[in-house]
Every structure is written in structure tokens, then in C-alpha cells.
Amino acid sequence: MWSKASRLHSEEDMGLRAAFIPAAAVDGGAKLERLTIDDMLQKHCGEFGWWQLKHFVLTSLAWALEGIHTMVMIFADRDPGWRCTTSGCSSDVCNLEGGSWEWEGGPESSTMAEFGLICGHKYRVGLVQALFFAGCMIGAGIFGHLSDSRMGRKGTLTIVCLMNAIFGCLTAFSPNYYVYVFFRLLSGFSTGGTGLCAFVLATEPVGPIKRGIAGMSTFYFFSSGIAILAGIAYLFQTWRALYIASSIPSLLFLILVLPFIHESPRWCLIRGKVHDAMKIMHSIAKSNGKHLPENVVIALDSEVNGDYYSDDPESKQVTSSLIDVLRCPLTRIRLFLAVTINFTMATVYYGLSLNAVNLGTNLYMNVALNAIAEMPAYFLTAIWLDKLGRKPLTIGTHWFSGVFCLAGSSMKGYGTWKIIRMICGILGIFGMAGTYNLLFIYTVELFPTTVRNAALGSTTQAAQLGAILSPLIVVLGGGIPFAVFGAFGISGGLLGFFLPETLNKPLYDTMEGMEDGESKEAAA
The missing domain is CATH 1.20.1250.20 (MFS general substrate transporter like domains)
Incomplete structure (x- = not known):
């Protein structure tokens, strides 16, 4: 153990300075040991204990949200069916005159019925679907970059869940087809970042041996979200009510779940937040019933394998x-x-x-x-x-x-x-x-x-x-x-x-x- 006289003035100073001291340095007879996060998890903190299980489940709930927001179109844009209101009705609705038939469940049952997406306009249903996925494609790239930079994994996940809730509710108030398409495009934009942020945030604190099976398990939440959506759609059978009801889980996630989710220690480390990374690692060890020795310090893989050291915490940032x-x-x-x-x-x-x-x-x-x-x-x-x-x-x-x-x-x-x-x-x-x-x-x-x-x-x-x-x-x-x-x-x-x-194989930092x-x- 370090001598009392050599202790740093605060926990933050200890975390910051220790990470930049060469492993050969000796303080009070205790040799500092620099370890990567993977090595620290395997040797001292536990690869998948109680801390990782709780963090994994809470974070992966966001996958259920992605399943809901992606597949809601199945019910909102469905063909509700129609029936004749006069005798001598044709089997082709496109050949019928107005007033001779009606939608089952009324025009508010789906966007197809309310916006008249039939006959020559039926392609517009497919267009909404294509544009939603186009929004997902754009959002995945943008939010993937933001979660690697200053916003972080948790910060980006917070933003996309908030956007999902807002755009989902606004979709319900679309006055016409074109506004509806616009809000579905925006919903796709935010949905595209949900799953990838949740996946990385859920799996990065897991050790290398357990990471594979943990990562595979995230998709149970995606499928569960789709199954839950079926129940929501059964209860709310008008498309406007469905969009509001399907947006409520995102609000609940923001309020009840996100406050209990930690940022990724790996992201903290590469952004120079060494104190935060060490604090999370100590929390993991404590929750898992393990002990992280005071002479063990966290370091990037490039530092453990090389000769790079710095006394400036800001230079720790690697982008x-x-x-x-x-x-x-x-x-x-x-x-x-x-x-x-x-x-x-x-x-x-x-x-x-x-x-x-x-x-x-x-x-x-x-x-x-x-x-x-x-x-x-x-x-x-x-x-x-x-x-x-x-x-x-x-x-x-x-x-x-x-x-x-x-x-x-x-x-x-x-x-x-x-x-x-x-x-x-x-x-x-x-x-x-x-x-x-x-x-x-x-x-x-x-x-x-x-x-x-x-x-x-x-x-x-x-x-x-x-x-x-x-x-x-x-x-x-x-x-x-x-x-x-x-x-x-x-x-x-x-x-x-x-x-x-x-x-x-290890998860490399740089x-x-x-x-x-x-x-x-x-x-x-």
C-alpha cells in the first residue's frame, strides 16, 4: 500500500496522475501496475458479474424501443380491409364509386385509409417505408460519430431516445401524407442511432470471454420490443393513437432507466476522463464482490505495450x-x-x-x-x-x-x-x-x-x-x-x-x- 505521505490530495488527482506514471515507478514500495480495461476486468473486476448484468439489461432495453419504432409501420400503414355499402359491388375497390364502399374500422384505422393510399397511390406506402430506412441510414452514421466523440455513448443514447419520443408523438398529428412522410423520415433518423449506441454501451464493460454471448443476447430485446408492439397495436387500433402509445416507452426509458446507466469506461479513457474511468472500474469491482488494488492503474493499450507517458491529462485524449x-x-x-x-x-x-x-x-x-x-x-x-x-x-x-x-x-x-x-x-x-x-x-x-x-x-x-x-x-x-x-x-x-x-481477442482502444x-x- 502507498504511504500516507505520498497519497495524492484527492481521488481525482490520484486517478489522473497514476494513469500517466510509468509502471516501473515505485511509491512506498508498491509497484504501479498499468493494465488495459480487458486485463483489469479479467484480473480484478470480473468479466460479467452483477454490475455488468444490471448495466446490460438496462441498456439493452433501448433495443426494444428500436423494434417498436421500426415495426410500428406494419400496423399504422396496414390495409384494414373494406366492405360494400351498396348492392352489386365490384371486387376491385379501384372500380367503385365514392360512397359505395367504406373502410372496415373507419378511415382513422390506418394511414392507407385516411390518406387514400390505394390504387394509383398505393406505392406511397412503400415510399414511407423506404424513407424511414433512409433516415435510419443517415442517423446511424451521424450518431455513430457523435457517440465516439464528445457526446459519448450515454449522451448520444439519451438524445436519440428523446428524439424518438418527440417525433413519434408529432407523427400522430400529421394533417396529410406529406407531413406524415416527413416525421417518419425524422423518426428513422433518430431510430438509426438507438441500437448501435445501446449495443456498444452494453458490451464495452464486459470482459472478452463473456462479450460474445452478451452481445448476442441484446437482440432478444429487439424481438421482445416487436412482440410488445403487437400488444400495443391490439389495444390502440387507430394509427394516431398507436403512434402516441408506441412513443411512451421511450419517455419511460428516459425517466426511469437512463439515470441508472453508466457511461462506458472505454470512452472515458480515450477522452482523457481517467478519473471517471477508474471510478467506474472500482464500482464494477465492488458490485461484483471483487477488489481492485490501489496500485493498479488504467491505461490505453498503446501505453501498456509502448513507452508513451504524459503528465498532461488533456494529452490523454485520443480521437x-x-x-x-x-x-x-x-x-x-x-x-x-x-x-x-x-x-x-x-x-x-x-x-x-x-x-x-x-x-x-x-x-x-x-x-x-x-x-x-x-x-x-x-x-x-x-x-x-x-x-x-x-x-x-x-x-x-x-x-x-x-x-x-x-x-x-x-x-x-x-x-x-x-x-x-x-x-x-x-x-x-x-x-x-x-x-x-x-x-x-x-x-x-x-x-x-x-x-x-x-x-x-x-x-x-x-x-x-x-x-x-x-x-x-x-x-x-x-x-x-x-x-x-x-x-x-x-x-x-x-x-x-x-x-x-x-x-x-482484446478490444483495442486505439x-x-x-x-x-x-x-x-x-x-x-
């Missing part, structure tokens, strides 16, 4: 951007592969969802069952993640989905073949559901803390671009969509061969630390 990712050959290749694979995955996932055979049952029950049906894929992927590794599983899930899509493209849509084709589609979705959350974990581990959310934002943008493209493929009809989705699945799996394995670590591994 990077996507420009730095593109300048570095190692990360440039990784980003290209991650973006392309996420694009192929999302095109297949959303495309198969839109192309699935209608079960002919209650819409609310269908959505709830579809959400629940994805959970076994998450479970199985989580089991195999740490056994097979990220790379083989990425390849395998892509090919699993691709093979069944190609099989479905060869099936004729009649009789038994129609049922088999439906099963092929379900199995295709099953494979891509597992791939979706796997790629989040993979992307997190492929890039250092300084650019992690920016990289994740880029891959999320690529996924949203795939979501925009998928309806255009679906409208081709016949076996063409299955063939295209099969080709995408096989191609995504082939690209996975060029990615490195990240199983049980670009320099990652390059040094990869160089030493290659040399070994």
Missing part, C-alpha cells in the same frame, strides 16, 4: 475518425468487408420478411409469433459463437440462408411445393436472424474504441441501404426474389473468409494499439 480507418490498410479492408457483408445480410433478412407467405391469421398474432420465432436463432448462435468463432459462424449462417433461398427459387408456387417454398423462406430468415446480431459483435471487435461506433454506424448504414433495396427486389415476383437473396447469402459468406477471427497487437500476433 480518430473514419478518415483514419480508411488511411490504415488493415482497418480499410475490414471496413469494406464489414459494410458489404452487412449490406447482403440486411437485404436478405428484410427481403425474406417482406416476401414471406401470409399465414392467413390475425395480423397482431402473426407479428408477435414472427418476433418470437427469431429467438431460437439468437439462442443457437450464442451457443456456437464461442465454440466455432465469429468467422466460421458468419460464413455458415450466410450459406445456410443462401442455400434455402436458392432452393426456394426452384420451387413452383402450387400445392405441396408452395408449402415447401414457405418453409425455405422461414429457414432463410432463421439463418439471417442469427447473422444480424452476430455481425454487431463482429464489427465491435474488429475496430478500436476510438472509431468503434463510427465503424458500427457505417455498417448499420449499409444494412439500412439493404433494407431500402429489399422491397424493390420483392416486387419482381415469382422465383426471382428467392434467387437474388440466395446469391446475396452465398456472396456474403464468401466475403467472410477474408475477415480475421476475433474470438477471445488504432496504434490495434496495429501493434496485430503485428505481434502475426510475428508470433
